[in-house]
Amino acid sequence: MKTRLAFSLALASLWHRRRVLTLVCLTLTLSVSLLLGIQYLRTEVRQSFTSTISGTDLIVGARSGQLNLLLYTVFHIGDATNNIRWSTFQRLQEDQRIDWLIPISLGDSYRGYRVVATDSNFPEHFRYGQEQPVNLAEGEWFSDVFHVVLGAGVARELGHQPGEEVILSHGGGRTSFSNHEDTPFRITGILEATGTPVDQAVYISLEGMEAMHVGWESGVAIPGRTLTPEKTRGMTFTPDAITAAYVGLKSPVLTFQLQRALNQSAEEPLSAILPGVALSELWRLMGQFEKALLGITGFVVITSLVGLVAVLLTLQAQRAHEIAVLRATGASTGLVASLHVIECVALALVSCLLALAVGAGLLTGVAPWLLDNYGINLTLRPLNPTEWALLATVPAAAALVGLLPAFATWRRTRTQGLGEIGE
Amino acid sequence: MKRFGYRLLLLPLSLLAGAAAASENPGAHQHGHAELSFAVDGNKVEVMFVSPAYNVLGFEHEVRTKAQTRALQQANDWFAGTPLIDTPDGTCTVISSEVHHSGPEQEQEQEQHHEGNEHEHEDHGSGHSAFEVIQTLTCPGVQNATTLITPLTTRLERLEHLDVQWAGAMAQGATRLEHSEQAVELGQ
Numbered sequence: 001m002k003t004r005l006a007f008s009l010a011l012a013s014l015w016h017r018r019r020v021l022t023l024v025c026l027t028l029t030l031s032v033s034l035l036l037g038i039q040y041l042r043t044e045v046r047q048s049f050t051s052t053i054s055g056t057d058l059i060v061g062a063r064s065g066q067l068n069l070l071l072y073t074v075f076h077i078g079d080a081t082n083n084i085r086w087s088t089f090q091r092l093q094e095d096q097r098i099d100w101l102i103p104i105s106l107g108d109s110y111r112g113y114r115v116v117a118t119d120s121n122f123p124e125h126f127r128y129g130q131e132q133p134v135n136l137a138e139g140e141w142f143s144d145v146f147h148v149v150l151g152a153g154v155a156r157e158l159g160h161q162p163g164e165e166v167i168l169s170h171g172g173g174r175t176s177f178s179n180h181e182d183t184p185f186r187i188t189g190i191l192e193a194t195g196t197p198v199d200q201a202v203y204i205s206l207e208g209m210e211a212m213h214v215g216w217e218s219g220v221a222i223p224g225r226t227l228t229p230e231k232t233r234g235m236t237f238t239p240d241a242i243t244a245a246y247v248g249l250k251s252p253v254l255t256f257q258l259q260r261a262l263n264q265s266a267e268e269p270l271s272a273i274l275p276g277v278a279l280s281e282l283w284r285l286m287g288q289f290e291k292a293l294l295g296i297t298g299f300v301v302i303t304s305l306v307g308l309v310a311v312l313l314t315l316q317a318q319r320a321h322e323i324a325v326l327r328a329t330g331a332s333t334g335l336v337a338s339l340h341v342i343e344c345v346a347l348a349l350v351s352c353l354l355a356l357a358v359g360a361g362l363l364t365g366v367a368p369w370l371l372d373n374y375g376i377n378l379t380l381r382p383l384n385p386t387e388w389a390l391l392a393t394v395p396a397a398a399a400l401v402g403l404l405p406a407f408a409t410w411r412r413t414r415t416q417g418l419g420e421i422g423e
Numbered sequence: 424m425k426r427f428g429y430r431l432l433l434l435p436l437s438l439l440a441g442a443a444a445a446s447e448n449p450g451a452h453q454h455g456h457a458e459l460s461f462a463v464d465g466n467k468v469e470v471m472f473v474s475p476a477y478n479v480l481g482f483e484h485e486v487r488t489k490a491q492t493r494a495l496q497q498a499n500d501w502f503a504g505t506p507l508i509d510t511p512d513g514t515c516t517v518i519s520s521e522v523h524h525s526g527p528e529q530e531q532e533q534e535q536h537h538e539g540n541e542h543e544h545e546d547h548g549s550g551h552s553a554f555e556v557i558q559t560l561t562c563p564g565v566q567n568a569t570t571l572i573t574p575l576t577t578r579l580e581r582l583e584h585l586d587v588q589w590a591g592a593m594a595q596g597a598t599r600l601e602h603s604e605q606a607v608e609l610g611q
Contacts (some may be wrong), residue, residue, distance in 0.1 A: 057590065253464040255590040256471055276595020277588045284599075 006335055010342035013322070024311050025347050025354070031304040032355035032394055033362075035297045039387055040359065042290045044378045046283055051377075052196045053246075053275045055127035056102075057255050060084065060092065060262055061244035063269035070278040073104055073244045075197050076114040080106060083241035088268050092245065097254045100125045102246040105209050105239060108180075110168050110202045113154045117209035117242075125248055128196050138162050139189030145207045145237070146229050148185035153199035155190040162187050168202070168212065182226045183212040195377025210237035247272075301394065305401050308347065312340060312405045327413060337410035344402030348395040356391075452551045454478065455583035459573060461508050463591030468515065468560040470507050472575065476524065476552040478582045483552045495524070501578070502556045508607070509572045515562040523555040566592070571607045576600050 014021060053074050061069045062082035071077040083105075092101055102125055105117035123141050126134055139162035142149055148168075150160055160166070164187050170178035185204060193199055211232050215225030227235075249255060255274060262272035323336055360380060367378045383391070457474030476483045479498050486492050502522045506515035565571070576585055587607050588597040598607060 054594075057595075251464045252591045253462045253467060253469045255462045255595075256460045256469065274588065274590055274595045274597075276590070277597040280588075280595075280597040284597075 006338050006342060009326070009331075009335075010339045010346065013319075013339060014343055014346060020311065021347060024308050025351055027307060028301075028304045028348065028351035028394075029354040029358065031297075031301045032351050032391070033358045035294075035301050035394075036355055036359050036383075036387065036391060037362070038290075038294050038297045039390055040363075040383075041378070042294065043384065043387075045290075048195060048377050049283060050276070050279050051129040052279070053126075053128055055125070055131055055248065056246045056275050057249040057252060058247040058259055058262075058272045059244055059275055059278075060247055060270055060272045062271065064271050066271065066273040066278045067282060069244065069271055069273050070275060070282065072106065073246075074275065076106075076116075076201060080243045083243055084245070084270060085241055085268055086239050088265075088270070089242055089245055091267075092247070095258075097249055097251075097258055098247055099250045100248040102126060103206060103239075103242045104244045104246065105206055105241075106243045108168050108170060108209070108212075110154070110166060111158065113151070114201045115168055115204060115209075116201045117204050117206045117239075119206055122203065126198075126246065128194055128198065132194070134194060134198055135192045136189045137192040139187070142188055142203070142205050142208070144186075144188075145205060145211050145232050146183060146185045147188040147205070147208070149189040149191060149203040150187060151199040151201045151203070152191050152193035154202055160187055160190070162189060166202075168204075170216065178220065180212040180221075182221070182228055184229070193371065195371055206239050206242070207237040210239050211235075302397075305348075305394075305397055308344060308398065309401045309404050312344065312402070313408065323409065323413065333410050333413045336413055337406040340406040340409060341399055341402035344398040344405075345395050348398030352391055352394055452553065455581060457575070457579075457582055457585050459507060459575060459585055459587045461587075461589050463562075463565055463589065466561050466563055466565060468508060468558075468562050468565060470556070470558040470560060472502075472507050472554070472556040472558075474554050474579070474582070476554055478579050479554050481581060483550065498554070499524070502554070502558075505574060505578075506560050506562075507556065507558055507573060507575060508560070509574070510562055510565055510568050511570055511572055512564065513572075514564055515560045518559045518561055520559075521557045525553055525555070569609050571609065572605045573600070573607060574605070576605055577603050 059069060059073050061073060062080060062084050064081050068078065068081070072080050089101070089103055092098060100121055102121045103117075103119055106114060108115040120141070123134055123136075128134070136149070137152065139149070141147075148166060154160070165184040166187060167184055168180050170180060185208065191198065191203075211227055214227045214237075215222050247258075249258065259272040259274065262270045326336055327333075363378060363380050367380070371377050452475050454475050454477045457472065457478055459470070459472050461468055461470045480491070480494050482491065486495055499522050503520045504517060506517055509515040573585070573587070576582060583602050585600045586597065587600060589595065589607070589609065594609065596609060600607070
């Protein structure tokens with residue numbers, strides 16, 4: 001009965017001062033939204049990063065650091081220090097421990113998007129996320145030397161459709177004056193959006209990469225020596241070198257054994273990295289930033305709670321009359337003090353609920369924009385236990401800070417000589 | 424702007440990505456630091472542990488006293504019989520174990536067999552020695568485990584941090600354990 005009375009009194013009191021407290025509640029809502037949003041983004045961006053590649057046991061490239069190799073082969077950031085010989089790739093193809101290999105050859109671009117030369121093993125074996133294959137949204141994979149398949153982001157940004165012709169550029173960079181104008185590529189397919197760097201690349205065959213570089217020397221086309229699509233009919237093209245290869249093993253147990261063998265290769269200096277391990281290292285480095293961000297957000301919430309206490313303490317002076325009436329009608333000091341704690345917790349709970357609604361609304365609105373602009377795939381999902389725990393700390397902290405005005409009120413009512421009977 | 428989303432986030436890291444050592448270079452040797460790798464396939468686990476001998480024995484010179492001989496023997500016995508990675512229920516058993524201790528003591532030993540060949544070993548004159556342990560384990564239930572335990576960080580007093588990496592059907596990953604941290608969370 002007493003508890004019910006305390007709740008009804010606290011709610012009535014909150015309603016009475018709703019104008020001031022609405023602002024406090026809004027501040028707290030924004031702080032909690034920020035805290036929850038940062039934690040949510042932390043989890044989702046990590047998931048998005050670690051889902052960039054899956055099912056690939058090793059990535060083999062020229063001798064380099066594991067992050068460098070991961071960044072230029074998977075994220076298309078930076079450039080390869082060296083290539084690996086085609087003969088080395090062929091030797092890997094004969095290795096009994098290896099199940100499949102996806103060759104990757106980089107170096108050219110299309111309006112700033114990376115051109116990735118590969119073979120039919122890419123659509124067959126490359127996986128991302130939870131072992132999801134790369135599917136075509138439209139058209140088909142390349143079956144000719146001058147066929148090209150576009151990532152979803154490239155097609156969307158540049159508004160391309162299957163059947164159109166594109167001119168690829170020599171080298172990286174967004175603007176290039178060296179274009180492979182004699183060898184236009186025809187778009188045969190557009191990939192489904194994956195939310196990974198796959199969306200931001202253009203895929204051609206290894207033969208296509210070789211063919212468009214015939215007659216090029218030192219990055220310049222020698223007039224009359226380049227090929228045209230007609231001239232390439234019946235010709236075969238074998239690369240001298242590739243940038244890297246994705247490796248799938250027959251058994252994961254062989255991973256470290258093969259990695260060691262490749263890293264100690266006497267024929268050619270190679271680096272074999274475990275993409276999952278490299279991603280973990282990458283996240284470990286980035287994790288420091290996101291932890292700092294979460295810490296700052298925590299302080300924002302604490303500041304809001306301090307603001308809440310300041311408001312409640314300020315309002316105490318205005319509540320002298322209300323408290324006197326309560327005491328005169330028989331309310332105990334404990335009951336009067338508990339009103340502050342209940343009010344704090346109620347405000348925090350309302351803020352948490354509002355923060356959840358704001359977060360869900362923002363995420364629904366922002367997720368497509370994030371996918372389009374940053375390739376980060378965020379989905380609306382139930383909160384995980386960590387996020388629930390983080391959310392629960394807000395009313396818990398509010399209850400704690402509510403003890404301050406509660407104690408002040410309890411002390412004041414006692415010194416006013418309105419203590420309970422028998423005290 | 425759009426295509427550079429990942430690039431913006433990761434650009435600073437590309438600057439941190441250093442070059443690896445060439446195959447001809449001697450391996451890094453850092454006291455207090457060791458590496459543990461394991462690969463899981465069904466119930467079978469292949470483990471490789473590489474550590475400077477200092478972390479294990481407290482010295483890297485050749486064995487000089489009976490106490491040092493005993494310490495080396497105890498270390499060899501422990502590596503031969505203790506699973507270096509285990510399930511929380513302790514279901515792992517060692518099927519096979521190879522313990523290699525390379526360093527001054529072995530050089531001296533082998534020099535006696537190969538007299539006159541002064542350039543037989545890479546580590547000649549470096550004064551460093553290292554342990555390399557390769558184990559094959561059988562671990563019922565390991566494929567469903569989300570946490571595994573290593574006894575290395577509590578057993579080896581001088582080990583300050585242990586870099587752990589794993590591969591398996593479940594995923595690949597890596598973590599760093601500090602001294603006395605035993606749990607390897609496979610989900611991270």
